[in-house]
Amino acid sequence: MAEPKEPQQPPSPPPGPALPAAGPDDVSLLIDDRPVVVRKGTTVLQAAEQAGLLVPHYCYHAGLSIAGNCRMCLVEIEKAPKLQIGCATAAAQGMVVRTQTARVKSTREAIMEFLLINHPLDCPICDQAGECRLQQYEAAYGAGRSRFNEEKVHFPKRYDIGRNVVFDAERCIKCTRCVRFCDEVSKTHELALFDRGDHAIIGTFPGRPLDNPYSGNTVDICPVGALTWKPFRFRARVWFLRDVPSACAGCARGCSVNLATYNNRIHRITPRQNMQVNRFWICDAGRESHAPLSERPRLAGPRALAACKGGPQQEAAWEEALDRAAELLRETAKAHGSGALAGIVSARLSVEDLHLARKALSEAAGIPRLGVPPHVEGEDDHLLIRRDRTPNAKGAALAGPGAPHAGRVKEILEDVAAGRVRALVVVGEDPLGDGLIDAAALGRLDALIVIDWWKSPTAEAAHVALPSCGYGECEGVLVNFEGRAQRMRAALRPWAEAEPTWRILRELGRRFGLAGEYPTASAVFDEVAATVPAFAGLSHRALGGLGAVVKEA
Amino acid sequence: MPYEPLLLRNAGKPGSETIDAYLASGGYQGLRRVLKESTPEKMVEEVKASGLRGRGGAGFATGVKWGFLPKTRDKPRYLCINADESEPGTFKDRLLIEKDPHLVLEGIILSAYAIECRTAFFYIRGEFHQGCRVFQRAVDEAYAKGFLGKNILGSGYDLDLVLYRGAGAYICGEETALLESLEGKRGLPRIKPPFPAIVGLYGCPTIINNVETLANVTLIAERGAAWYATIGRPPKNTGPKLYCLSGHVKRPGVYEAPLGVPLMELIEERAGGLLRPDRPLKAVVPGGSSMRILPASKCDVLMDFDSLVAAGSMLGSAAVIVMDAGTCMVWALLSLARFYAHESCGQCTPCREGTGWFVKILERLEAGQGRPEDVDLLTDVANKVEGNTICPFGEAIAWPVQSYVKTFREEYEEHVRRKGCPLAATATVS
Numbered sequence: 001m002a003e004p005k006e007p008q009q010p011p012s013p014p015p016g017p018a019l020p021a022a023g024p025d026d027v028s029l030l031i032d033d034r035p036v037v038v039r040k041g042t043t044v045l046q047a048a049e050q051a052g053l054l055v056p057h058y059c060y061h062a063g064l065s066i067a068g069n070c071r072m073c074l075v076e077i078e079k080a081p082k083l084q085i086g087c088a089t090a091a092a093q094g095m096v097v098r099t100q101t102a103r104v105k106s107t108r109e110a111i112m113e114f115l116l117i118n119h120p121l122d123c124p125i126c127d128q129a130g131e132c133r134l135q136q137y138e139a140a141y142g143a144g145r146s147r148f149n150e151e152k153v154h155f156p157k158r159y160d161i162g163r164n165v166v167f168d169a170e171r172c173i174k175c176t177r178c179v180r181f182c183d184e185v186s187k188t189h190e191l192a193l194f195d196r197g198d199h200a201i202i203g204t205f206p207g208r209p210l211d212n213p214y215s216g217n218t219v220d221i222c223p224v225g226a227l228t229w230k231p232f233r234f235r236a237r238v239w240f241l242r243d244v245p246s247a248c249a250g251c252a253r254g255c256s257v258n259l260a261t262y263n264n265r266i267h268r269i270t271p272r273q274n275m276q277v278n279r280f281w282i283c284d285a286g287r288e289s290h291a292p293l294s295e296r297p298r299l300a301g302p303r304a305l306a307a308c309k310g311g312p313q314q315e316a317a318w319e320e321a322l323d324r325a326a327e328l329l330r331e332t333a334k335a336h337g338s339g340a341l342a343g344i345v346s347a348r349l350s351v352e353d354l355h356l357a358r359k360a361l362s363e364a365a366g367i368p369r370l371g372v373p374p375h376v377e378g379e380d381d382h383l384l385i386r387r388d389r390t391p392n393a394k395g396a397a398l399a400g401p402g403a404p405h406a407g408r409v410k411e412i413l414e415d416v417a418a419g420r421v422r423a424l425v426v427v428g429e430d431p432l433g434d435g436l437i438d439a440a441a442l443g444r445l446d447a448l449i450v451i452d453w454w455k456s457p458t459a460e461a462a463h464v465a466l467p468s469c470g471y472g473e474c475e476g477v478l479v480n481f482e483g484r485a486q487r488m489r490a491a492l493r494p495w496a497e498a499e500p501t502w503r504i505l506r507e508l509g510r511r512f513g514l515a516g517e518y519p520t521a522s523a524v525f526d527e528v529a530a531t532v533p534a535f536a537g538l539s540h541r542a543l544g545g546l547g548a549v550v551k552e553a
Numbered sequence: 554m555p556y557e558p559l560l561l562r563n564a565g566k567p568g569s570e571t572i573d574a575y576l577a578s579g580g581y582q583g584l585r586r587v588l589k590e591s592t593p594e595k596m597v598e599e600v601k602a603s604g605l606r607g608r609g610g611a612g613f614a615t616g617v618k619w620g621f622l623p624k625t626r627d628k629p630r631y632l633c634i635n636a637d638e639s640e641p642g643t644f645k646d647r648l649l650i651e652k653d654p655h656l657v658l659e660g661i662i663l664s665a666y667a668i669e670c671r672t673a674f675f676y677i678r679g680e681f682h683q684g685c686r687v688f689q690r691a692v693d694e695a696y697a698k699g700f701l702g703k704n705i706l707g708s709g710y711d712l713d714l715v716l717y718r719g720a721g722a723y724i725c726g727e728e729t730a731l732l733e734s735l736e737g738k739r740g741l742p743r744i745k746p747p748f749p750a751i752v753g754l755y756g757c758p759t760i761i762n763n764v765e766t767l768a769n770v771t772l773i774a775e776r777g778a779a780w781y782a783t784i785g786r787p788p789k790n791t792g793p794k795l796y797c798l799s800g801h802v803k804r805p806g807v808y809e810a811p812l813g814v815p816l817m818e819l820i821e822e823r824a825g826g827l828l829r830p831d832r833p834l835k836a837v838v839p840g841g842s843s844m845r846i847l848p849a850s851k852c853d854v855l856m857d858f859d860s861l862v863a864a865g866s867m868l869g870s871a872a873v874i875v876m877d878a879g880t881c882m883v884w885a886l887l888s889l890a891r892f893y894a895h896e897s898c899g900q901c902t903p904c905r906e907g908t909g910w911f912v913k914i915l916e917r918l919e920a921g922q923g924r925p926e927d928v929d930l931l932t933d934v935a936n937k938v939e940g941n942t943i944c945p946f947g948e949a950i951a952w953p954v955q956s957y958v959k960t961f962r963e964e965y966e967e968h969v970r971r972k973g974c975p976l977a978a979t980a981t982v983s
Contacts, residue, residue, distance in 0.1 A: 068744040069901045071941055082940045088744045110937035114906035147930055150913035174899065193739065193899065196722075198909035200899025 019094060029095040038091050045073050045086035048099060055099055056108065056137050058115075058223045059175035060087035063280040065184055070115075070175050072137065074107050075099045083107055105141070112142035118153045118198060119224075120170045128225030130238040134173070153198050161203075162190070162210030164230045164284065165219055169201050172226035178202060178218035185281060185383065188212040202226070213385060216287045217280070220270055231288065232268045236260075244491035245272055245545050247478050248286040249348060249471055252388040254480035255282045256546065259290070259472050259491040266290035266472050266491060274546050276484060283385050290472060293495075297455040299467035301497035313465065318497065318507075325464040326511035328447035329365055332423035335446075342412045342421045343370040346428030347390035347404045350476020350488060351535075352524040353501040354392070354400025357427055359516070360509025362401065365425075371412045372396050373429055373436065374404035386481060395479035398534045398550060413437045416445060423447035427501060428468070430456035451504050453495075467498040474500040475521040477543065479550055486547035487540060559784075559793045560768055561809045564652035570687050572694040575655035581700060583774030584659050587666065588708040596667035600770060602778035604791035609635055609763030610841065610869045612858040615770070619668050619760055621750035628757040632670045633735065634661055636677040636684070636764045637719050637726040641842035641892060642872030645795035646764035648807045650677070650684040653768075654691035658714075660767030662700060663774050665712050668760050672713050676731050679719040689716050723896035727944045728761040730898065741900045742944035765795055785812035790857035798824040800875035801832070812857040819856065820875055832877035836960070840869025842889050843949035845956035866956075881976040882961040883968050886953060887915035893950040904947045907938040911954055918965065921973030928965045931958050 020035045022028040028037045029047060036051040043066075045055045058070035066088045074083035078096035083104065086097075098104065115134060123129045138144070155169030179191045179202060190210045194203045204210055210218065219229045243258040248269070256274035259266050269290055271282040302321030303313040316324065332340055345357045361367045375389040390396075390404055397403035413436055415421040424445055431437045433456050442448065442461050450462035453470040468474075472491040479485045494500075506518045518524050522540040529535040534550040542548060563569040563578055575581070587596055601616030622630060634657075638646040649657050665673045675692075677685055692714055695701040703711045717735055719725045725734045729743035732754050753759020769792055773781045785791045790812040796819055799805045803825030810819065816839060820826065827834060834849040839856065845866040847854065854864045861868045876885060894908040911934065914927050931954055939951035958965055967975055 066744065068943060071902045074941060085744070107937070107941060110941070111902055114902045114937070117906055117910060147926075148910065149924070150910070150917075153909065173902070174905065193741075196724075196899045197894050197897035198899070198905055200905060 022093065027091050027093040027095075029091050029093070029097060031097040032099055036091075040090075042091045043087055044075060044077070044084070044089045044091050044095070044097055047091040048075075048086060048097070053099060055086045056141055057087055058133055058137075058173060059177060061177050061180075061221055061280075063185065064177060064180040064221075067176050067180065070111070070173065072108065072111050072141075074104065074111070076101050076104055108137075108141040109143045112138050113146060113148070115173050116142075116146060117148040117150075118170070119173070120152065120168075122171070122225075126171065126225040127228045127233055127238075128171075128222075132225060133223035155201055160209075161227070162215050164288075165210050165215055166228045166230055166233060167202070168226050168228070171224050172202055173224055174200055174202065175223060176202070177221045177223070178227060181214075181218050181221060182210070182212070185217070186212045186214040187382065188214075191218075213283050213285070213381065214281060214383065216284045217271065217282070221280075229268065229287070231291075236262045236267045241267060242491075243270075244472075244489050245487075246472065246489045246491065247391070247480075247486040247547070248282060248289060249391040249478060249488065250283070250286040250289045250389065251384075252386040252391060252393055252481035253278065253384050254391050254478050254484070254486055255286055255384060256486065257282055257286065259489070261472075261491045264492050266293065272545075276546065277480065277482075277486070278384055281384060283383075285385070292454070293470050293472065298470070298495050299452065299455050299459060299465055299498070300495070301467060303462075303465045305463045313460070313462070316464075318499075321464050321466060322504075322507050322511060325447075325449045325466070325508060326365075328449065328463055329367075329423050329425070332446050333366070336422045338366045338368055340420065340422040341365070341367040341369075341425075342415065342423075343367050343401075343425040343427065344409060344412065344429045344431060345370050345372055345396075345401050347372050347374070347393045347396040347400075349392060349396075349400075349428045349501055350474075350478060350521070351392065351395040351399045351485070351528055352476045352521045353427070353505065354396050355524055355528045355532075356502040356505040356509065356518065358399075358401050360505040360512070360514050361425055361427075364509040364512035364514040366512070367425065369408070369412055370401035371409035372401055372404045373409045373431070373434070374406050388481060391480070392478045394481060394483060394550070395477065395485070398479065398552075399528050399532045409436065413441070417441035419444055421445070423449070425449045425451075426458055426462075427451045427505070428453075430458045432461060433457040451501055453498060466504050467496065468501040468504055469494045469498045473498065475540070476500075476502070477525055477540070483550050483552055484547045485535070485538060485543055485550050487543050556810060558809045559772055560649065560656070560765070560795055561653075561807070563656065564648060569652050570654055570691065572655055572691065572698060575653070579775075580655050581659055583771055583776075584662055584700065585706060587663055587774050588706050588710060593667050593669050596663065596774075599778045600664075600667065600773060603769075603773045603781040604778075604788055605766065605769050605773065605781070606790070606792075606858060607763055608765035608769065608794070608871075610640070610843075610867075612868060615762065615766055618750065618762075619664075621748065622668060622758045622760065623751060626669075629672065630668055630670045631754045631757055631759040632661065632665045632668060632673040633728075633731065633754060633759055633761045634673065634675045634764060634767060635726060635728065635731060635761050636675055636681070636688075637731060638678055638681075638764070638870075639723040639726050640870045640872060641889070642797060642799050642838065642874045643841050643870040644797050644799075645807050645871070647678075647681060647684055648795070649764055649768055650681065651687050654688045655695070656768045656771050657688075657764055658691055658695055658700070659774075660770040661714065662695075662705065662712055663770050664760075664762060664767055666710055667770075670760070671711055672715065674735055674754065675714060675716045676725070676735055677716065677718055678726075679721045681718075685716065685718055692716060722898070723892075724898045724944075724946060727946065730944070731761065732759065739898075741898050742946070744943060769793070786855070786857050786860075789859055794856070794871055796823075796856065797870070797872040798875065799872065801828040801877040801880070802826065802875050803828055810856075813855045813860065816852050816854050816856050816873065819873060820852075824875075827875070827877055829877065829879075832879050834875070835878045835880055836876045836882070838866075838872070838874040838876075838953075840867050841872040842874065842892070843945075843952060844869040845952045846960055848960050879976065881919075881974050882957050882964045883915060883918050884974060884976070886957040887912065887919055889953050890915055890950065893946070897946060897950075901943045901947075903938040904942045904950070907934055907947075908950055910934055911950065918968045919974050921968075921971075923965075923969040923972075925966075925969055927969065928958060928962065931965075 073086040161167035255278035256272040734740035935951040935954035
């Protein structure tokens with residue numbers, strides 16, 4: 001085999017009149033006759049992207065190292081005898097790049113033909129159909145026919161390569177994005193390319209399946225249908241899905257995500273690029289965080305104990321249940337003083353929920369103590385996962401009843417057990433299920449008002465249980481551990497009679513004289529922005545898709 | 554004028570692989586002289602002046618290649634010796650390694666000195682069991698006699714040499730795949746640039762030279778660039794060359810001659826002529842299996858870098874594969890295509906998919922299931938592989954496919970028409 005020639009001296013480019021001026025750290029070049037100025041070190045592919053030109057590619061991914069193996073991004077560069085891959089070629093001063101010449105087009109056509117000769121073309125049964133780069137690029141750049149009349153290479157199909165990932169080696173185009181992800185991002189090194197030639201196959205090492213906290217990202221970045229996410233397989237055709245941009249509520253990172261919905265169900269959660277938060281990735285737990293919505297029993301409508309005590313919970317109309325809750329709180333305060341009232345409020349709730357918890361419970365109803373339980377699990381990892389599993393601890397500290405504090409919660413629950421607290425309002429928490437208090441101690445309460453989205457053990461023990469929206473059913477803002485406020489968006493209609501927590505609190509507060517319209521979550525947030533300095537100048541609109549950093553003193 | 558062998562001057566003599574025999578024949582004198590009288594810069598100039606071009610395949614000027622190293626010294630520099638000789642038809646480096654390892658080793662030390670390298674890596678094809686044993690013994694002897702290690706011959710120059718065995722992949726002869734393999738990874742070619750002279754082994758500036766190239770450096774150090782530059786066809790094709798003759802000749806083997814020896818002289822005189830008198834010459838691959846094939850009518854050519862380019866092929870590794878009239882050109886190409894399909898690393902799309910496709914088309918042609926459009930399809934697929942791959946492996950299969958089909962098109966069409974191989978019954982190779 002011929003050894004490659006060493007590089008020639010770089011040709012000195014004639015400064016064409018069309019080239020724009022470039023600063024000392026910039027280079028200017030022409031791509032398809034468009035002048036582009038980019039930072040030094042930018043690749044031709046990225047420069048084209050900045051100029052609004054797509055150079056098609058499979059193996060290139062902005063979050064991974066350059067592999068240069070798919071050859072789809074070959075472009076013509078003046079003075080280079082061969083076509084060059086845009087993903088690995090640095091943009092240089094005076095470079096003249098062409099991405100639409102006959103030579104480039106025929107090469108793309110050839111690459112598409114090569115990629116498809118051994119591909120099963122099983123789109124009708126492939127989950128990737130509709131978001132498959134083979135389909136997209138064949139339509140855009142392919143010849144629409146094949147001259148391959150041979151038996152295809154056969155590989156294992158429906159292979160469980162990991163806990164939640166299924167591998168179809170026949171669909172694989174060996175772009176090695178998944179391999180590079182496991183090497184460079186998750187740093188778990190489960191995947192590698194094995195064997196050679198057209199028998200090359202992605203695989204795992206004996207006894208080491210693809211099983212890491214970030215394995216689902218390999219499915220996202222797989223440009224074809226080779227890696228599929230087990231829980232999503234055959235669930236929905238992607239063209240029926242609607243991606244709703246939101247933020248993950250699984251931990252204090254608050255990754256930007258898309259909630260893919262169809263038929264009022266979240267079918268999958270995928271990362272949404274946000275370089276300030278999660279770059280291109282999310283963890284598997286976040287990806288599966290919609291599962292409880294369908295797995296846990298929901299509170300369909302408000303429920304209240306029939307009699308004052310003892311009887312089973314019964315369905316109640318909203319007004320009736322709210323009246324009952326207010327009445328219970330009032331009676332308790334009257335009998336034992338307001339010191340006998342307390343609340344447990346969750347840092348998983350949004351800024352809007354927490355703001356109204358403070359307004360309605362502390363200010364209007366005069367509940368003197370609100371505790372916010374921390375939820376801590378494991379350790380912060382090297383990538384995204386935070387040990388603080390509350391997505392809005394910072395929001396609770398800035399706008400709500402205070403930062404999570406185990407001691408305060410413990411004190412409150414001890415006072416419940418000791419009979420000093422006689423009425424407890426629990427919002428979005430489950431102290432009974434979490435083992436913070438036992439059923440007997442909880443049973444001593446004269447009033448247990450629970451606002452939650454599911455029939456938690458605590459909600460089941462409540463005198464009044466009020467159904468709130470689950471994840472993905474309401475709007476609201478979360479502030480992550482770095483102080484970035486992001487919007488959660490409503491992707492689903494609320495389940496049955498569920499209402500947003502802030503609205504339930506508003507209604508309860510009104511029974512204690514809470515003023516203010518609070519027509520929407522956005523309006524609640526506007527009040528937060530007007531009254532809490534950290535949020536000054538922010539609004540739902542201002543947060544946009546990527547969020548904004550709150551001003552911390 | 555009889556040619557006095559230079560590269561093979563010791564090979565074949567009893568005990569030629571020992572250091573004692575090498576020293577007795579005047580070995581390591583060039584190294585002594587250079588370490589005493591010369592400097593690395595002068596040594597580089599000497600090699601540039603000699604006109605030595607790399608013997609691995611591409612024929613790039615060795616001194617110029619060395620000159621690509623960055624001038625800065627903030628990182629170590631490495632010399633890697635490419636002894637992964639795997640090109641079908643090529644067996645010259647193996648002979649040097651097994652029969653005259655110290656000629657190679659002296660060249661390695663000289664070259665390492667020239668490029669100011671302190672650690673050199675000898676990457677040897679894993680299947681060369683005998684070569685590994687012989688070369689390791691030579692390295693041990695050189696350490697014992699002070700030609701390797703600290704303060705070589707009292708010069709203050711240190712050099713360590715590591716012998717590393719490949720694991721059996723043709724692709725590891727591609728210089729960047731070799732580096733990956735040496736680093737303990739899968740042997741996949743790297744994207745270039747950056748070139749190894751800038752970012753090579755372990756991210757450091759690295760020169761990769763072929764075994765025979767380095768043996769030539771020994772000759773240059775012994776007798777000077779001016780003498781060396783008179784051998785062969787100066788100014789651009791200088792020095793002696795090892796030619797590997799194989800195929801339908803009476804005496805296949807490695808023969809030494811100056812660059813520019815006539816191809817027919819190698820076949821007729823050195824290799825004893827064609828194997829069977831009743832079968833005339835049909836074609837020759839002059840430079841190893843990756844190079845374009847020459848029909849008999851074009852074999853009146855000189856064996857040097859530039860003459861063969863002018864004739865439409867390349868000198869490559871100077872492996873001369875001779876095919877007589879009994880050779881089926883579809884079968885010959887199928888045999889090659891199977892090799893390349895097996896050895897394609899699988900990394901980049903055109904080579905991974907194209908190599909297997911060639912095999913499938915050629916198998917059908919040979920089995921009598923060819924279609925008229927297959928002939929053009931072979932060429933077109935080869936055209937789409939060529940120039941679009943990460944490494945030169947793409948050309949290594951595209952060039953044979955293009956040239957076999959173009960040169961012997963009629964034979965391919967006949968396979969389609971007659972539904973099978975017209976030569977199947979008489980083929981001498983199987």
